[in-house]
Amino acid sequence: MQLALFRWLGAAVIVSPIFIKSFSKIRLALKTHFFILSLLALLGITGFNTLLYVGLQTTTATNALLINSFVPVLILVFSFLILKIKMSLRQSIGILLSAFGVIFLVVRGEITSLSQIEINHGDFWVIASAVSWALYSVLVRFKPKSLNDVEFFTTIVFLGLFWLIVIYSVMGYSPQSDVMLWKEYYPYFLYVAIFPSVLSYYFWHQGIKELGANKTGQFTHLMPLFGAVLAYIFLGERLHTYHIVGALLIAIGIYLSLFSKTAKSKGHL
Helix, strand or coil: CHHHHHHHHHHHHHHHHHHHHCHHHHHHHHHHCHHHHHHHHHHHHHHHHHHHHHHHCCCCHHHHHHHHCCHHHHHHHHHHHHHCCCCCHHHHHHHHHHHHHHHHHHCCCCHHHHHHCCCCHHHHHHHHHHHHHHHHHHHHHHCCCCCCHHHHHHHHHHHHHHHHHHHHHHCCCCHHHHHHHHHHHHHHHHHHHHHHHHHHHHHHHHHHHHHCHHHHHHHHHHHHHHHHHHHHHHCCCCCCHHHHHHHHHHHHHHHHHHCCHHHHHHCCC
């Protein structure tokens, strides 16, 4: 909870000049579209990261990666149920193929080890986080047209932070311990505020704007692959055959999804 609070508090400080400059527009949008903005803020800001952080305290990184590999599938399902966007067989095969590539990476090529994975209550928090992000990615289509992308993001950051502070206060955290945490770990809080929050959310929104939620969600499968490459570069870890096989499966899956004729004509949001 403290990590989530400091993350979005830092993001709010970063985007505060935009909030001040566009205050009248944001206030009008909140007055007119409070429900959808609150829903998006709860799903994308308050809920997604916080649920994931809570879940990761009592589950393994492997379990979390396996669950998150199904985010594109969830986006596909919600797009069909809410937006009535249909997927071609080729796109569906692409998503399933890249999901299998992620699983192959996570289990290090030993598919039989899936039977040994233990389910614990932390997994349900991670599942809730995945559902929250998938719903957010689909429902962002209904954001107020009166706000541009930067103004919309600024609005949900402040609104999501508000709901996060409410929950945080109810849970009875001490402001004194918060100050001590900030002093000791502020470089890490700054990192999560700038990169995974402001920059990555902006890029994700641009992806949805240009490609649609279905196709953008497919790129979630690249995260474990990037993690392996970065571990090789910065941590000296070795790249193995299963990395190559998983990367090929993910690449083929994304190619099938992105270059489907149906996707080009119907995939935009």
